[in-house]
Amino acid sequence: MKNNMENNSKNINRRKFLGAGVLAGIGVAGASAILSSCSKKLDNAALGLPPILKGAPRGRKLKAGLVGAGNRGTGAAINFISAGPDLEIIALADVFQDKIDNCRKRFESFNLPIPAENCFVGFDAYKKLMAMPEIDVVICATPPHFRPEHFLEAVKNKKHCFLEKPVCVDPVGARLMIATAKKAEALGLCVVTGTQRRHQEDYIETYKQVANGAIGKLVSAKAFWNQEHVWFRMREEGWNDMEYMIRNWNNFCWLCGDHILDTHVHNIDVINWFMGKHPEKAIGYGGRARRVTGDQYDFFSIDYDYGNGVSSHSMCRELDSCANGTGELINGTEGYTNCINTIWNLDGSVKWKFEYPKDENGNTMNTIKISPYVQEHMHLVHAIRTGRYVNEAERTALSTLTAIMGRTAAYTGQMITWDAIMKSDMDLGPRKIEFGPVDMVFDTPLPGTPAHV
Amino acid sequence: MNIKNFVLRVINGSKARIWIMTFGALLCLVVIGIFNTVSTTTSSDSYCMSCHIHPWAEQTWKLGPHHNNRTGVSVHCVECHLPPKGEGYLLAKAKHGAIDVYGYLFKDSSKLNWESKKLLDNAKGFTYEKSCIKCHSNLFPVTLSVNGSNAHLAYINAKEDPKPNCINCHLNVGHFDKNVKHEHDTNFGVDAALSQEKFTSATKVDKFESFTEKIPGTTVAFDMVAIPEGIFNMGSPDNEPLRKPDEGPVHKVKVSKFWMGKIEVSWNEYLAFFQATASQGRTEGQIIVNKNVDAVTGPTPPWGAPDQGWGKGSRPAITMSWRAANTYCEWLSKVTGKKYRLPTEAEWEYACRGNTTTPYFFEGDPKKFSSKGIFKKIFGPDTTTISSHIVYLVNSASKTQDPGSVKANPFGLKNMAGNIAEFCSDFYSPDAYKTGVPFVVNPKGPESGTEHVIRGGSFKSDAKDVRSAARDFTKTQAWLLTDPQMPKSIWWYSDCIDNGFRVVCEADSIK
Numbered sequence: 013m014k015n016n017m018e019n020n021s022k023n024i025n026r027r028k029f030l031g032a033g034v035l036a037g038i039g040v041a042g043a044s045a046i047l048s049s050c051s052k053k054l055d056n057a058a059l060g061l062p063p064i065l066k067g068a069p070r071g072r073k074l075k076a077g078l079v080g081a082g083n084r085g086t087g088a089a090i091n092f093i094s095a096g097p098d099l100e101i102i103a104l105a106d107v108f109q110d111k112i113d114n115c116r117k118r119f120e121s122f123n124l125p126i127p128a129e130n131c132f133v134g135f136d137a138y139k140k141l142m143a144m145p146e147i148d149v150v151i152c153a154t155p156p157h158f159r160p161e162h163f164l165e166a167v168k169n170k171k172h173c174f175l176e177k178p179v180c181v182d183p184v185g186a187r188l189m190i191a192t193a194k195k196a197e198a199l200g201l202c203v204v205t206g207t208q209r210r211h212q213e214d215y216i217e218t219y220k221q222v223a224n225g226a227i228g229k230l231v232s233a234k235a236f237w238n239q240e241h242v243w244f245r246m247r248e249e250g251w252n253d254m255e256y257m258i259r260n261w262n263n264f265c266w267l268c269g270d271h272i273l274d275t276h277v278h279n280i281d282v283i284n285w286f287m288g289k290h291p292e293k294a295i296g297y298g299g300r301a302r303r304v305t306g307d308q309y310d311f312f313s314i315d316y317d318y319g320n321g322v323s324s325h326s327m328c329r330e331l332d333s334c335a336n337g338t339g340e341l342i343n344g345t346e347g348y349t350n351c352i353n354t355i356w357n358l359d360g361s362v363k364w365k366f367e368y369p370k371d372e373n374g375n376t377m378n379t380i381k382i383s384p385y386v387q388e389h390m391h392l393v394h395a396i397r398t399g400r401y402v403n404e405a406e407r408t409a410l411s412t413l414t415a416i417m418g419r420t421a422a423y424t425g426q427m428i429t430w431d432a433i434m435k436s437d438m439d440l441g442p443r444k445i446e447f448g449p450v451d452m453v454f455d456t457p458l459p460g461t462p463a464h465v
Numbered sequence: 466m467n468i469k470n471f472v473l474r475v476i477n478g479s480k481a482r483i484w485i486m487t488f489g490a491l492l493c494l495v496v497i498g499i500f501n502t503v504s505t506t507t508s509s510d511s512y513c514m515s516c517h518i519h520p521w522a523e524q525t526w527k528l529g530p531h532h533n534n535r536t537g538v539s540v541h542c543v544e545c546h547l548p549p550k551g552e553g554y555l556l557a558k559a560k561h562g563a564i565d566v567y568g569y570l571f572k573d574s575s576k577l578n579w580e581s582k583k584l585l586d587n588a589k590g591f592t593y594e595k596s597c598i599k600c601h602s603n604l605f606p607v608t609l610s611v612n613g614s615n616a617h618l619a620y621i622n623a624k625e626d627p628k629p630n631c632i633n634c635h636l637n638v639g640h641f642d643k644n645v646k647h648e649h650d651t652n653f654g655v656d657a658a659l660s661q662e663k664f665t666s667a668t669k670v671d672k673f674e675s676f677t678e679k680i681p682g683t684t685v686a687f688d689m690v691a692i693p694e695g696i697f698n699m700g701s702p703d704n705e706p707l708r709k710p711d712e713g714p715v716h717k718v719k720v721s722k723f724w725m726g727k728i729e730v731s732w733n734e735y736l737a738f739f740q741a742t743a744s745q746g747r748t749e750g751q752i753i754v755n756k757n758v759d760a761v762t763g764p765t766p767p768w769g770a771p772d773q774g775w776g777k778g779s780r781p782a783i784t785m786s787w788r789a790a791n792t793y794c795e796w797l798s799k800v801t802g803k804k805y806r807l808p809t810e811a812e813w814e815y816a817c818r819g820n821t822t823t824p825y826f827f828e829g830d831p832k833k834f835s836s837k838g839i840f841k842k843i844f845g846p847d848t849t850t851i852s853s854h855i856v857y858l859v860n861s862a863s864k865t866q867d868p869g870s871v872k873a874n875p876f877g878l879k880n881m882a883g884n885i886a887e888f889c890s891d892f893y894s895p896d897a898y899k900t901g902v903p904f905v906v907n908p909k910g911p912e913s914g915t916e917h918v919i920r921g922g923s924f925k926s927d928a929k930d931v932r933s934a935a936r937d938f939t940k941t942q943a944w945l946l947t948d949p950q951m952p953k954s955i956w957w958y959s960d961c962i963d964n965g966f967r968v969v970c971e972a973d974s975i976k
């Protein structure tokens with residue numbers, strides 16, 4: 013053995029030396045790679061997080077069309093053009109002329125007029141808009157009932173998409189959404205959804221802390237969206253059934269999905285995000301106390317079971333003069349977090365806090381500088397212009413389906429499993445979407461009675 | 466200079482090393498070249514088809530979408546029947562090649578059961594899912610329908626066991642089969658109505674003996690055999706060859722008299738029920754609250770061809786669900802005024818044995834009949850006696866057979882074992898016999914459970930699984946694996962082609 017080694021060292025020639033040197037080099041590189049992966053915390057890209065941008069990058073001019081020109085739609089369109097240079101809204105689609113008119117006025121007031129010939133009215137307006145070859149991006153902001161078919165039409169027409177949340181109201185819509193998301197991915201079309209917490213720097217930094225083990229293993233959570241009553245409209249003379257329901261869409265389950273989807277889906281989405289999965293089943297309850305119109309509930313309380321003893325309490329309420337508040341809380345084995353900016357140790361002392369920027373006077377602000385509603389459009393434009401692909405449609409569909417599972421648990425009083433809701437043929441709304449009388453019954457769901465799951 | 470000198474110089478000369486290395490390199494190139502040529506040649510369509518001359522291989526490939534399509538792309542034999550290159554291609558080529566060479570040298574290709582190769586379970590053995598995915602890497606093309614999307618979502622979300630394979634749904638895309646329909650068959654059974662005179666009433670039965678039942682309003686009649694009351698040993702003794710533990714312990718069972726269908730419920734019989742009760746156009750899984758409580762709500766139109774294109778008539782009806790079989794009995798009871806139902810497991814085994822206590826209701830050793838084991842593979846199993854009584858793996862041509870093809874058992878019943886497996890009314894439990902009670906009267910099985918007993922084995926079964934005591938059970942989830950509907954059908958199994966049932970009639974149906 014000794015001889016052998018000596019022999020080697022004495023007769024070392026150039027080739028052998030080279031080989032040994034290369035091997036040593038590989039060894040050092042490999043070791044450093046292993047070391048760095050141990051010590052270095054995972055960054056945004058590795059965690060599937062969007063970059064934090066001060067504005068969308070320059071690039072080819074992007075022309076967008078807005079489908080659903082109401083309040084949120086107009087807001088989203090303004091958010092889009094605020095995201096960076098060379099972004100335009102060139103077309104509108106809505107079922108009502110007055111919504112189009114109001115939206116056009118807003119854009120005229122910015123000196124960014126939208127040509128009248130690019131404005132379409134009616135239930136098929138979205139098809140006409142999406143057929144326009146000059147449009148690159150479609151912003152879908154109608155009531156969520158229509159989202160899946162609008163998304164499919166947009167993908168068929170090879171448009172990048174911004175989709176407002178929630179992205180569907182029933183499991184049939186959720187499956188269409190997921191399948192269409194995959195079709196979009198196959199075509200390289202970028203999709204961002206209006207789950208703005210996922211684009212908010214404070215949430216993102218808190219998530220990174222948790223993903224890197226700041227609170228240990230996650231053991232339980234709660235999510236809450238408790239607020240005053242929301243808007244509703246009484247029926248006006250001359251409105252047929254369909255017009256009334258769409259003008260009052262926020263109060264009909266087939267159009268809105270109930271407020272556990274409409275607003276609470278934000279909190280549910282955050283819990284799914286931090287947990288890294290969707291729940292396995294849901295049990296819960298809810299009821300209607302003070303609503304004036306429609307067929308929805310005023311409050312929900314749902315226990316989402318994530319398996320292995322981990323569950324999340326989800327509650328949402330729309331009632332005046334009650335204890336209100338919105339947010340999330342996740343408990344881990346080594347601490348807990350509000351998901352937005354703070355991590356506490358188990359004894360209640362603060363372990364980490366997100367550093368908000370300072371204003372002109374040098375005082376620390378209590379929010380981030382760039383509105384997350386604009387930040388999400390920066391991400392979309394960034395992805396389109398840089399080729400760093402993004403597609404959030406499937407995960408938002410899964411969070412929406414999580415909310416649907418909770419809603420169904422409350423409406424029926426039954427325990428609803430993920431498999432059952434994923435396979436359900438629940439398909440809300442009238443078969444035919446047209447103005448006129450609608451032959452539907454709008455009983456408020458009564459738990460404990462047979463229900464269609 | 467002669468060759469010898471040259472060789473010596475090459476080996477011993479000062480430039481020997483260079484010569485040898487050059488020669489070695491050349492040899493390597495030649496070997497690689499030959500290997501490549503051989504590999505390419507033996508992977509060509511014409512080479513494959515020089516042996517695979519069975520009638521449907523080339524023709525059906527040419528008619529199918531992997532050759533006959535609008536893109537003009539032709540997909541060749543090895544692109545489906547071997548894994549992709551670099552993913553086990555050569556190993557699989559060697560394996561299949563060895564089997565092919567063996568078959569070429571020692572087997573008569575005209576005597577091979579080519580029909581059975583088309584069956585899903587067999588096709589999985591020589592069709593590589595990796596190869597499907599290699600080309601079909603995009604499971605969500607923008608033109609995919611909603612049903613297709615749902616099916617592909619189910620595929621990618623499927624957990625292990627049962628995990629669907631591409632060819633679970635796309636079995637016939639490689640080789641065209643005109644019998645396969647990819648749609649709801651809303652005309653199913655409609656054209657079976659004959660112009661013959663229809664029975665106006667059911668057979669009147671006033672004493673306990675065999676009779677021919679007539680289904681009123683149809684031209685369909687079938688034989689019912691009177692089975693006398695008796696006591697028998699249920700299950701198989703520990704020393705019975707190839708038994709399974711769920712067949713024991715052997716215990717004494719008394720069974721009251723009853724009538725049993727001479728043959729398995731045939732397509733003629735089942736279609737009479739289908740035509741009378743079919744719920745056309747109704748959504749699957751919807752429970753209809755019918756104001757007319759006397760009406761029986763029957764199956765929805767089936768998907769594709771439930772008879773697998775093998776023909777209907779007196780062949781046994783297959784692919785209906787356990788629930789559908791029960792609904793059939795309910796309907797038959799209503800139209801005949803008698804009490805029809807599925808047999809209990811005890812009634813079934815009693816009727817199958819026909820007072821025999823041996824593994825089969827005829828002479829024979831399961832070990833000799835079974836095709837399992839290396840020696841059987843080479844020398845073949847003993848098929849005398851069993852082949853005249855049972856339609857099973859060896860003699861079935863991988864499909865159901867007309868009951869005329871076999872001999873009856875001692876009670877005069879046909880196809881109790883083999884042809885198709887038969888539903889019983891009992892829930893299945895492997896411990897069903899382990900009650901500790903040595904003597905039971907008319908047992909009805911466990912009080913609760915999820916799957917039901919099936920008995921008798923089928924045309925797919927090995928000889929060991931068509932023994933009188935052999936037990937099996939329904940596999941609802943696996944049998945609905947590829948049903949594209951949500952929720953899945955409660956009337957038809959999409960993924961089970963060898964199960965049906967036989968009716969019994971209760972003795973107190975005597976009027």
